[in-house]
Amino acid sequence: xxxxxxxxxxxxxxxxxxxxxxxxxxxxxxxxxxxxxxxxxxxxxxxxxxxxxxxxxxxxxxxxxxxxxxxxxxxxxxxxxxxxxxxxxxxxxxxxxxxxxxxxxxxxxxxxxxxxxxxxxxxxxxxxxxxxxxxxxxxxxxxxxxxxxxxxxx
Numbered sequence: 001x002x003x004x005x006x007x008x009x010x011x012x013x014x015x016x017x018x019x020x021x022x023x024x025x026x027x028x029x030x031x032x033x034x035x036x037x038x039x040x041x042x043x044x045x046x047x048x049x050x051x052x053x054x055x056x057x058x059x060x061x062x063x064x065x066x067x068x069x070x071x072x073x074x075x076x077x078x079x080x081x082x083x084x085x086x087x088x089x090x091x092x093x094x095x096x097x098x099x100x101x102x103x104x105x106x107x108x109x110x111x112x113x114x115x116x117x118x119x120x121x122x123x124x125x126x127x128x129x130x131x132x133x134x135x136x137x138x139x140x141x142x143x144x145x146x147x148x149x150x151x152x153x154x
Contacts, residue, residue: 006056015042021090067091
């Protein structure tokens with residue numbers, strides 16, 4: 001498995017996996033929580049990567065993408081400075097339980113340390129359907145820090 005930094009040329013394949021991730025989440029919660037457009041997501045990803053607002057690492061098995069993790073830099077007083085936020089993390093079902101997620105997360109931790117980040121944060125829904133995801137993060141040193149993620153449309 002090759003873990004590498006994604007480029008704008010990877011955007012269509014990563015956008016496809018974003019669609020798979022969102023479909024899986026919506027199936028688990030039984031709700032149409034996201035509006036997904038493959039072309040728009042691919043274009044948005046190209047823009048984010050080219051402006052270095054968003055960093056993506058992709059796991060590739062030969063020529064086939066197996067998963068990806070995305071992150072961006074955040075800053076907060078409570079976090080004592082800059083830190084990384086993981087908005088999307090996905091491993092295709094055929095590659096799960098084969099340490100692909102672990103390899104992606106290890107690469108992200110290494111990247112964060114190289115940027116001087118104090119921590120990484122990730123959100124997972126507080127639902128039983130996501131207990132396996134939560135257990136993965138906890139095994140890798142993440143701790144529940146309280147609160148709930150809320151949003152409002154602007």
